[in-house]
Amino acid sequence: MSTLTTNAEAVTETPDLEILARPPQVLNNRDPKWVTGAVCSIVEGKTPLWWWIGFTIAATFAGIGGACILYMIVTGVGVWGSNSPCFWAWDITNFIFWVSMAHAGSMISALLFLTRQRWSISIARVSEAMTVFAIMCAGVYPAIHIGRVWFVWFLFPIPNNYGMWPNFSSPLLWDVFAVTSYLTVSSLFWFAGMIPDLSVLRDRATTKIRRFCYGIVSLGWLGTARQWRHYEMMYVLLAGITSVLVVTVTTIVSSDCATSVIPGWHATIFPFYFMVGAVYSGCATVLTLLIPLRLAYPQLKELITASHLDKVCKLLLFMGSCVAYVYVMELFNAWYSGNAFERGAFWERFNGLAAWYPITCLSINLIVPQLFWFKKIRHCLPVVFVLAILCNVGMWFERFMIVTTSLIHDFLPSSWHIFHASIVDILTATGTVGIFFTLFLLFIRFVPVINMSELKATLPDSQPGHAAEEGHGLKS
Amino acid sequence: MSHHLSISEGHHLPVAGSKEEALYAIGARFESSDDIVKAAAKLQKEGFSCYESYTPYPVHGLAQVMRLPKSILSFLVLGGGISAILIALSMELIPTGLIYPLMVDGKPTNFSALPQFIPIVVALTLMISAVTAVAGMILLGGMPLFNNPMFAWDLFERGASRSFFIAIEAHDPKFTTASVTELLHDLGGLDVTAIHLEASDKE
Numbered sequence: 001m002s003t004l005t006t007n008a009e010a011v012t013e014t015p016d017l018e019i020l021a022r023p024p025q026v027l028n029n030r031d032p033k034w035v036t037g038a039v040c041s042i043v044e045g046k047t048p049l050w051w052w053i054g055f056t057i058a059a060t061f062a063g064i065g066g067a068c069i070l071y072m073i074v075t076g077v078g079v080w081g082s083n084s085p086c087f088w089a090w091d092i093t094n095f096i097f098w099v100s101m102a103h104a105g106s107m108i109s110a111l112l113f114l115t116r117q118r119w120s121i122s123i124a125r126v127s128e129a130m131t132v133f134a135i136m137c138a139g140v141y142p143a144i145h146i147g148r149v150w151f152v153w154f155l156f157p158i159p160n161n162y163g164m165w166p167n168f169s170s171p172l173l174w175d176v177f178a179v180t181s182y183l184t185v186s187s188l189f190w191f192a193g194m195i196p197d198l199s200v201l202r203d204r205a206t207t208k209i210r211r212f213c214y215g216i217v218s219l220g221w222l223g224t225a226r227q228w229r230h231y232e233m234m235y236v237l238l239a240g241i242t243s244v245l246v247v248t249v250t251t252i253v254s255s256d257c258a259t260s261v262i263p264g265w266h267a268t269i270f271p272f273y274f275m276v277g278a279v280y281s282g283c284a285t286v287l288t289l290l291i292p293l294r295l296a297y298p299q300l301k302e303l304i305t306a307s308h309l310d311k312v313c314k315l316l317l318f319m320g321s322c323v324a325y326v327y328v329m330e331l332f333n334a335w336y337s338g339n340a341f342e343r344g345a346f347w348e349r350f351n352g353l354a355a356w357y358p359i360t361c362l363s364i365n366l367i368v369p370q371l372f373w374f375k376k377i378r379h380c381l382p383v384v385f386v387l388a389i390l391c392n393v394g395m396w397f398e399r400f401m402i403v404t405t406s407l408i409h410d411f412l413p414s415s416w417h418i419f420h421a422s423i424v425d426i427l428t429a430t431g432t433v434g435i436f437f438t439l440f441l442l443f444i445r446f447v448p449v450i451n452m453s454e455l456k457a458t459l460p461d462s463q464p465g466h467a468a469e470e471g472h473g474l475k476s
Numbered sequence: 477m478s479h480h481l482s483i484s485e486g487h488h489l490p491v492a493g494s495k496e497e498a499l500y501a502i503g504a505r506f507e508s509s510d511d512i513v514k515a516a517a518k519l520q521k522e523g524f525s526c527y528e529s530y531t532p533y534p535v536h537g538l539a540q541v542m543r544l545p546k547s548i549l550s551f552l553v554l555g556g557g558i559s560a561i562l563i564a565l566s567m568e569l570i571p572t573g574l575i576y577p578l579m580v581d582g583k584p585t586n587f588s589a590l591p592q593f594i595p596i597v598v599a600l601t602l603m604i605s606a607v608t609a610v611a612g613m614i615l616l617g618g619m620p621l622f623n624n625p626m627f628a629w630d631l632f633e634r635g636a637s638r639s640f641f642i643a644i645e646a647h648d649p650k651f652t653t654a655s656v657t658e659l660l661h662d663l664g665g666l667d668v669t670a671i672h673l674e675a676s677d678k679e
Contacts, residue, residue, distance in 0.1 A: 032532065157567055165576040168568045169583055169592040177596045181603035188610045200532075203634055219614060220621035225516075225542050227617035228534040233547035234613035241606050248602070252595050457533040462509055 023307040025118060025458050030302060032456040038299040039197075039448045040204055050296065051441060058437035065431010068424045069144055077147045081422040085410040090425045091145035092256075093400045094432060097281070098138035099179060099253060100274060100399070101392075103246050104282020105131030106186060108312075109193075110242035113235075118458055119311055122304045125451045126293070127286050128190040133439040134285070135183045137432040142175065171255035178252040182245055189238045195221050196231070196453040250274040257402065263345035264406030267333060273326045277395055280319035280369070283312055284391035289440065291385045293449070303450055306379060313378040316391065320369020323398075327362060341411075348409040349401070353418040357401040364394030489657055493628030493672035500625040500673050502656045503632060503643040504665025509535040512640040515663040517541040519644070522659065526648035530632070530641040549612045556608030557601050564600040568593045628674045631667055643671065 026035065072079050082089040105127035112120035143152050155176045157166050166173050199221040202214035221227065251271035258270035267273075290309065294300045334346040349358050368390050371377050378384065404419050443449070456462055493500070506512040509531065516529050516538055529538060572578060572593075573586040583589060614620065627633045632641055642665065644656050653670065660668045 036532075157571070159571075165571050165578055167578055167580055168572055168596060169580060169585075169589065171595075174595040174599070177599040181599040184603050185606040188606050192610045192613065196533075215622060219619040220624065221617075221619065222624060222626065223530050223532060224617075225529045225531070225535075225538050225544060227619075228531065229539050229544055230547045230549055230613045230616045232534050233549040234609045237550060237553050237609045238606055241602050241609070244598075245602055248595075248598055252599070255595070453533045457535075462533060462535075 023119075023305065025122070025455065027302040027305055029460070031461045032459055035303065035450075035456055035459070036200060036452055038303065039450045039452050040201060041299070042297050042444065042449060043201060043446060044204065044206075047445060048296070051445065055438065055441045058434045058441060061430050061434025062438045063431075063434070065140075065428050065434055068428045068431060069140070072144060072424060072428070073149050077145070079422060079424045081420050081425050083417070083419075085412075085415050085417060086404055086407045086419040088145075088403050088407060089419050090400075090421055090429055091141045093396070093403045094429055095138050095141040095145075096253060096274070096399045096403070097396050098134045098141075098432065098436075099182070100250060100278035100395075101282045101285050102131040102134040102138070102182070102186070103250060103275065103278035104280075104286060105129075105134070106189075106242045106246045107279050107282070108286065109189065110239040111246060113239045114243060119308050121454050121458060122308055122450055123286060123290060123312065124454075125190075125193070125447075125449055126289055127282075128186065128193070129440065129443045129447075129449075130282070130285055130289060131186045132183070132190050133436050133443075134282075135179065135186060136439065137436050139179065139183065140428075140432055140435070142179065171252065171259050174252045175256060178249045182249045185238070185242055185245055189242050192231075192234060192238065193451060193454075194447060195219060196223060197448040197451065199223070200452060201448065246279075247271075247275060250278050257406075262406050262410070263339070263341040264334075264349065264409075265402070266342075267330065269326060269329055269333060273330065276319050276322035276326060277398060280316060280323050280365075281392050281395035283316035283319060284388040284395070287312055287316070287384055287388035288392070291381050291388075293444070300449070303455070306381075309381065309384065310375075310378050313372045313384060316388070317369050317372040320365065320372070320391070323369070324366050327366065345406055345409060349405045352405070352409055353416060354401075354405050354408060357397055357405060361394055361397035361401050364390055365398060368394060489653070489668065489670045491670045491672060492630060492632075493625070493674045495672060497673035499646045499653070500628070500671045501643040501645045502653065502660065502668065502670050503626070503629055503641055504660040504663070504668045505631065505635075506640040506642065506665060509538075509640060511664050512642060513537050513541055515642055515660075515665065518663055519642070519659075522650065524644060524648050524650055526645040526651075528643050528645070530626075530643070532639065535640075547616070549609065549616060552612045553605050553609050557605040560601040560604035561597055563604070564597040565593065567600075568596060625673050626671060629669055629671045631669070632671075 030038075080089065080091065082091065108120050108127040109124040109131075113124070143149060146152060154164055155166060155173065166176075195218055198214055198218035202211060202218050205211035205214055251274070254270035254274040257265035258267060260266060287309065290304055290312075294304055331346060334342045337343070349355070368387050371387060377387070408419055409416055489502070504515075506515060512529055512531065513535060516527075519527055520541055520543060529542065531538065569587060577585045579585065583592070626643060635641075642660070644651060644660070657668055657670075
């Protein structure tokens, strides 16, 4: 009884508003007009020198990657290091790495939107851009790794005279559909969410060409009450659809491995394994992109606040811990299965020809995300930036470990054979990184990097009845 | 709001567009989302039916006071999703089971092997639903539309996406230039302007 009274008294007396109040979505009580100016100025301002330097470097790598792909097509897949018994190597590793990374973007923009995590609004556009570009990078590999690229149309169910018809029970074909639908849905989600913002750029355009181009892409958006009604419904529906994709795409990609009979792949834990790793590496990429972006455009520091980045770090920590759990469970399952081949696969993974892949992977992914328990580390952005890159390195090694270590120790010990990456492998991989950053830099220059309309609707200035009040709620 | 006193005559109304062309609407700008909700509520009460509000972000409560029904988009998407399931299943089962049965590892190819056909059904359902959602939003919202009579109004053209506007269209049964002008002023509308169509040879 007495505690109840004291609690009640405490509440009526002096509630600590500072603690109760949510961290502001935008710092310094900015109004909608300021938000518009801050975001549009990135697109409208003069192209900075660093942008040209970054773009040249990224585009050069992308070009070299493109040349390597061309060389591979005209010569054959023999220019890659993949060979018997390791028929899949960097191609599938990079495919899984990129397509997985995309998932954090969908999770941030869709799942967190549906669960009303308002902080995700500021970073959703960048995360979605990351998703779309990462899927594009992933899409480089499946088509070319088949060897004879000109037969890629065999993958699609096109009625034809040869009686060629895709095998719908193959996970490799599921992949085709999963990745195609993922790219389509995430691009649509990204574009549709951008229409109102593109119309802002159209209205602010000073030159005829700009006005024409933004006029075309904003489709004649006017922001009428009718349009907003349909738009908001669409946004919720697309968020729902995209949230399902977060789970299904990695599940299908993991089936590429899990439905085979290779020890080390044949595991029911794989869909979850791939998904948590996916969101983990994607969160790391979001941090890798946002921290320099805020540095380049200081006005964004008020929109993408330290508190937002802190939350991404916490998400990364959570997913990183899930990854650690899966590593342990995978080893436990191998032991508990009692299957000699399964146990052998894991023994060879850590003691065999390529023990340094899993050791690199585990030492990074088990330690680095756990550092984010410390607030001091989460708030020191240069450290976060370096750790986030390390997380992605760790994740790349995880994908590489999964794909290759199971393959190089196949059923015939006499054919065990270490994989060596060729120069074409390496330059193609760096080429995809180049493609990713080229697209991202173009994105910064031509499209608002923050969803302005959604953000403006959350500002204190935009809340109903705000004008009648003296201040802006708890903040003042 | 009270510093804008009503003007009883609409004759000094600024004109946008070409004077020789027909009057399209009378528009006004509002300072805040609250003002525009109040104005829309009043217009609805007065019995106007052909008016439109323009806002830079979704203003909650506006659709309700304008008595706009719930968007039918969700039903369209449901339809898109169900047809996608049917399309995907027929695409997989008709050829695989009937036309070109493809035997792999002795696995069944007909309906009894349904689970192996599900991943593609899921992927296609999500894809077609998303396409329906976006196409539906664009078409239901009257887009794509690359010109609009409202763009004759300079202030609107520069600020459509950053300010709050209401335009009462001339074909509304209750429309008279004088009464609408006065009403918009009374509601606290700023920059009340008569928007005429532009000469057809101009953009």
